[in-house]
Amino acid sequence: MAKDLGSWIEEIKRVAPKELVTMEILVDPKWEVTAVVELLEGNDPSPAILFENLLDLKGRRSPIRLLTSIHASRVRLGLTYGIAPDVVRRDPAAPTVEMARRAERRIPPVCIPAAEAPCKERVYRKGEMDLLCFPAVTQHELDVGPYFTTLVVAADPDTGVHNISWHRMMVKGPDRGGIFIVPRHLGDFCRRAEARGEELPVAYILGHHPAFLEGASWTLTIEESEYDVIGAQFDEPVRVTPSECWGDKLLVPADAEVVMEGVILPKVREPEAPFSEWTGYYCPERLSHVFELRAITSRQAPIMVNKVMGHHPHKDRLGVYGMEATALKRIREIVPDVIALNLAGYHMQGLIQMRKRREGDAQRAAMALLSSLLQVKHVFIFDEDVDIFNPTEVLWALASRVQAGSDVEILRNLRSSGLDPSIDEGDISDGMIVDATKPLHRPFAQRIKLPPEIVAATRKRLKEEGLL
Ligand SMILES: Cc1cc2nc3c(=O)[nH]c(=O)nc-3n(C[C@H](O)[C@H](O)[C@H](O)COP(=O)(O)O)c2cc1C
Ligand SMILES: [Mn+2]
Structure with missing residues (x-):
């Protein structure tokens, strides 16, 4: 069929x-x-x-x-x-x-x-x-x-x-x-x-x-x-x-x-x-x-x-996934360590998740995204432990892994789709790369977690009690 x-x-x-x-x-x-x-x-x-x-x-x-x-x-x-x-x-x-x-x-x-x-x-x-x-x-x-x-x-x-x-x-x-x-x-x-x-x-x-x-x-x-x-x-x-x-x-x-x-x-x-x-x-x-x-x-x-356009919170992303997949494929051709991409809601912004092995790869991945899609102006890059589909995790990583003086890059004179109302005139936009990956040259604070076997056992007990 x-x-x-x-x-x-x-x-x-x-x-x-x-x-x-x-x-x-x-x-x-x-x-x-x-x-x-x-x-x-x-x-x-x-x-x-x-x-x-x-x-x-x-x-x-x-x-x-x-x-x-x-x-x-x-x-x-x-x-x-x-x-x-x-x-x-x-x-x-x-x-x-x-x-x-x-x-x-x-x-x-x-x-x-x-x-x-x-x-x-x-x-x-x-x-x-x-x-x-x-x-x-x-x-x-x-x-x-x-x-x-x-x-x-x-x-x-x-x-x-x-x-x-x-x-x-x-x-x-x-x-x-x-x-x-x-x-x-x-x-x-x-x-x-x-x-x-x-x-x-x-x-x-x-x-x-x-x-x-x-x-x-x-x-x-x-x-x-x-x-x-x-x-x-x-x-x-x-x-x-x-x-x-x-x-x-x-x-x-x-x-x-x-x-x-x-x-x-x-x-x-x-x-x-x-x-x-x-x-x-x-x-x-x-x-x-x-x-x-x-x-x-x-x-x-x-x-x-x-397709209902421009709807808060931009629920129907029909057509946007094609763009997301196009860009993901291109970014991975440049930086194979990229795992996922989320054109977070409004596709002027992209969240990249990667397994960082070398410094500088995050910037390369960000530039690959910026050159793949006209609409994207902001790129945020995260480590593999951050769920880029969960806004709370994203905000936590931005708060705890970014030093603005060294991790934020401002770009100028990017052509855009021209629909972004923050642009003064025409279709030329600024851009921004925010690198929220952990530095490789020093030990980084460890993320809090529980022993997984304790969580699994407790889940089982709570289920037995009808509490989960
Ligand atoms: C839902 C949706 C609506 C779109 N509406 C328009 C539009 O009205 N005009 C336009 O030029 N591009 C629009 N686009 C973007 C283009 O269709 C898209 O960039 C496409 O890949 C361009 O095809 P091309 O690479 O063959 O030129 C829209 C995209 C989506 C997903
Ligand atoms: Mn075409």
């Missing part, structure tokens, strides 16, 4: 049913979806939520379901890669370590005929279906309007190499969207198409298996295709199929839920945002690229994916 969103949902229901809540009450995608997320995300586990009964943007009951908060729990992240819940509970780093391991390989996609592609079970004619027929979510109070929050597939206008990346898209009308493109690969495609006065064909993908969604966050070179890395994450080739409008010049994921084909218009920029971003702040209005819809295809009963 090819990997898709439906099979992932079934797997969660089977293995860890408490990880998914099905919402049957009628919900308006304007603010109410986010309100439900906000009220349920403090639960343990913080659930994925499948909304079955939503209004579309014309105020009608939508046949399209919506799944949100997919990776608001590490247990679900683990299940996305076939890792059992108890393994993840013992070792929260296990899923990203596994993702980095799988990324050693590349598995190219296979092309299947359109007639066999689930994403084309329904092919809509013009006028039958448009952007307003979806339950696109208005996330927070000051958002300009409803947004799609998933992926763009495009082919390099010169080489044909396919790129996949995440891009928010504001719904501006039945066939018009505003699309936010930070200058990376898709931005480069747009720039080259625009220089020739040409439209850039793209497909906006509204849902797929979560390993596909995380795989879209890998930062590769422009010569490499995210399809190949997602194949490696799947451990089997991604199935693709020719697009309706451009045939095999633009190959779309055959097992996607919904594919919205369209173009990015050359030399057109229109106001887009405010939108609530991953930073936890509204991104102010800006001039962004414009998407024009050409065709929609979908499964018979599609589920669209929504």
